[in-house]
Amino acid sequence: MPRKSILFNNITQKLKQDVFVSAGNYFIGIVTFKYRMMDIQKIKLCIDGNWLAQKELYEAYKVNLFVLCQRYFSDLEDAKDALQEGFVKVFRDLHQYDEEKGHLASWIKKVFINTCLEKLRKNKIDFQQITDFDLSFVYDQDILSELNLKDLTKIIQKLPTGYRTVFNLYVIEGYNHQEIADQLGISESTSKTQLMKAKNMLRLMFEDILK
Amino acid sequence: MDDKNNNLEKFFRQKFNQKIEPQDWNLPDNDVWDNIAAQIPTDKKKRRIGMLPLFIFGGGLLVATLLLGYDNYLKTNEITVLQQELKDCANLAIANDNTEINEPKPKNIDQVQDDISVKETKLAYEGTKSEFQHSLAKKKITRSLFLNSSNQLNSQENEVMKTPLNHSDINDRNMVEKLEEEQKTFTTITFPGKLYKYPLSPIVSKFAKDKSALNLFITPINPKPNKSHPFLVGPNVGYIAWQDRIQGTFDNPLSELLVKEVTGPSVSYGLSLSKVLNKRVVFNTGINYYERNQLSQYAINLPYSTVDEIAVGAEFENRFQHSLPTGLGSINTNLVLSRSASSIVQNNENVYLDFALSNHIKAISIPLTLSYFVKEEGNGLFLQGGLTHEWIVQNRIKEVETESHHQFVKDKSIIVDYNDAQINRLNTSVLAGIGYQKSLTANLGITISAQYGFALNNTYQSNAYQHKIDQLNAQIRLLKSW
Known part of the structure; x- marks a missing residue:
């Protein structure tokens, strides 16, 4: 193959590993940006309404954010709706993002968490104690450590909405009880109780899996 | 109990800090992006367009x-x-x-x-x-x-x-x-x-x-004005916002590198000539001159080969040739990246480049329009319609900018080869608009008008790509009757 053609193919392939893909990886703390200047430039393009840049940003983050949405919603359609609403908000408010205050991925994640919470609030989260819950989760291996993210997400989805929301915010997102109380409009003690019950229920689920 | 709790939290945190493999997950459907794209707010664009009439009105009033x-x-x-x-x-x-x-x-x-x-x-x-x-x-x-x-x-x-x-x-x-x-x-x-x-x-x-x-x-009225106003002549100045209308896709395999392409606005100026046909209808023509820029911006990712590099004195060079697409035809680029012999680079290490160029166009236009005055010729509101013919006098690459984001790249140079014969030099648009004319004195009047021009032919076209440029034109004319 002529050198020129090889070069073109390489360029085309490399394009698919663009900076926003790197940003997507950073989302879970694996890779940092190498080419921050280009990243800022692409954010500006997104703000200016460049559909190509917007699509790139969507492609780079969609998997991580879809997983995030699925942790908050047991129903896949609700998760899709949240994903859609979240991205619309991201593109709408991207001009408010300040790179001095943090990484783009962190900002986008925060927008999505707020979107999920807003959507949950609309559906009125039930924080009452639920004793009768479905433990029918079936797992084909009996080693807890081999549970992958998808399995864990399914387990979290089995939690009642109130338990699940507090668990996500406290354990995975790193909020404290005061922040959770402010976000959800509940008391700190309710937040603590919901977390404790969520953990107990998860433990029962794991015990059931390990049997 | 606390240990158990902490272990559970630690277990979940560790798991959710792992890299997410897309193949393990149900990816969102394509229609999710379509819905997002449809809902992305365009307020900023609307605000920009919304301010334009205010500027025109304010400028006209001034x-x-x-x-x-x-x-x-x-x-x-x-x-x-x-x-x-x-x-x-x-x-x-x-x-x-x-x-x-x-x-x-x-x-x-x-x-x-x-x-x-x-x-x-x-x-x-x-x-x-x-x-x-x-x-x-x-x-x-x-x-x-x-x-x-x-x-x-x-x-x-x-x-x-x-x-x-x-x-x-x-x-x-x-x-x-x-x-x-x-x-x-x-x-x-x-x-x-x-x-x-x-x-x-x-x-x-x-x-x-x-x-x-x-x-x-007390007004001197010598000489008496000619009430028939057969001819009206005067200067005009205008502001033209261009809108690219694209059909199809680039044939060029490197079209993915093009991240942005916009046509900037123009200020036009020229001479208007009008002939009063009857009490309400006026024929307008004249000649206008304007310049416009079409900016094309690319994000290029190149593998820097240490195998193919050429030794030039104490430096090494890699040379690349591209054919990049623009809305006004393809350009050929010759890029040279050089590094000092002591710099550290791996074979096929990626070099990211931001590359932008600007097509600069100089053009004249000859409008042929009719104005229909709602009340009477010479005063008040009028509707305008007709054709405008644009002749591109010059089309050339005006500015080329390249920026790399790598330490080892010591120097870079790029030569652009562009064949300006790729475009159609004669373009015709249908004009429709509205305006207002006011007599300042017996022989002097001012006209403020806004027109939309719908391009009839392609400024540039290839087998699968057609590029037309529409225009939104605001103009102020001074008219002296003869």
């Missing part, structure tokens, strides 16, 4: 106010001179009267001037034609004082109106000529109320405060 003010300023100067001549006549007449009749006059020159000024001010306020005729008669009587040495003003008034000037009695022949000229010139009066329609004019406001200036609105 220009109209300045023109009106300047026009009044010219009138002021002209009439002040005439008024001064009138007073001089009166002074000379009194002086002459004193010497020829040998009768003592109680009034001095200042008193006479004051009398004339007060009288003129009063007449201008009352504003009736009969009063003005009376004023004119007075002027002629004043003249008769000079000519006939008579002080019986009222009784001689009618006679003076009928009696031709007797040049034989005049010592100062130049003064008589001036008076005759004055008689021809002062035939009507324009009332100040007409100018109060333009409260923004500082000069008019000044007149309103200064009553003695009211008689400055």
Whole structure:
């Protein structure tokens, strides 16, 4: 193959590993940006309404954010709706993002968490104690450590909405009880109780899996 | 119990900090992106477009106010001179009267001037034609004082109106000529109320405060305007926002590298020529000149090969050739990246480059349009439609910028080869718009109009790609009738 053609193919392939893909990886703390200047430039393009840049940003983050949405919603359609609403908000408010205050991925994640919470609030989260819950989760291996993210997400989805929301915010997102109380409009003690019950229920689920 | 809790939290945190493998998950459907794309707000664009009419309106208002003010300023100067001549006549007449009749006059020159000024001010306020005729008669009587040495003003008034000037009695022949000229010139009066329609004019406001200036609105109407206005000629200035209309996709395999392409706005200026066809319809043509830039921006990712690099002195070079797409045809680029021999680089290490270039176009256009005035030609709202033909005089690559984000790249150079024959030089658009015309004076008018131009042919096309450029045009024209 002529050198020129090889070069073109390489360029085309490399394009698919663009900076926003790197940003997507950073989302879970694996890779940092190498080419921050280009990243800022692409954010500006997104703000200016460049559909190509917007699509790139969507492609780079969609998997991580879809997983995030699925942790908050047991129903896949609700998760899709949240994903859609979240991205619309991201593109709408991207001009408010300040790179001095943090990484783009962190900002986008925060927008999505707020979107999920807003959507949950609309559906009125039930924080009452639920004793009768479905433990029918079936797992084909009996080693807890081999549970992958998808399995864990399914387990979290089995939690009642109130338990699940507090668990996500406290354990995975790193909020404290005061922040959770402010976000959800509940008391700190309710937040603590919901977390404790969520953990107990998860433990029962794991015990059931390990049997 | 706490340990168990902490272990559980730690377990989940660790798991959710792992990299997410897309293949393990149900990916969102394609319609999710379609829905997002449909909902992405375009407020910013709307705001930009929304401000444009305000700017045009504000600019038009400013220009109209300045023109009106300047026009009044010219009138002021002209009439002040005439008024001064009138007073001089009166002074000379009194002086002459004193010497020829040998009768003592109680009034001095200042008193006479004051009398004339007060009288003129009063007449201008009352504003009736009969009063003005009376004023004119007075002027002629004043003249008769000079000519006939008579002080019986009222009784001689009618006679003076009928009696031709007797040049034989005049010592100062130049003064008589001036008076005759004055008689021809002062035939009507324009009332100040007409100018109060333009409260923004500082000069008019000044007149309103200064009553003695009211008689400055006496308008000379020599020469008489040609009411048919067969031809209207004048300069114009406009602002054109361009809108790319693209069909299809680039044939070029590197089209993915193109991240942004926009056509910037233009300022146009030229000469307008209009012909009044009938009471409501006017044919417009002329010639306009403008320049516009089309910016193309690329994000390039190149593997820097240490195997293929060429040694040039103490440096190594890698050379690349691309054919990149633009909306105005493909460009060929020759890129050279160099590094010092001591720099550290891995074979096929990626080099990211930001690359931008600007097509600079110079063009002239000839509009052929018809204006239909809602009320009557020359004033008020009109609708406009027709064609405009654009001839691209020059199309060249104006600016090329390259920026790399790598330490090892010591130097870079890029040569661009562009064949400007790829574009169609003659482009035609259908124009439709609306405008407003206002007469400033008998022979001078101003027009503010906005038009949308829908391109009929492609500025650039290839097998699978068609590029048309539509326009939104706002224009201000000054028109002088001939």
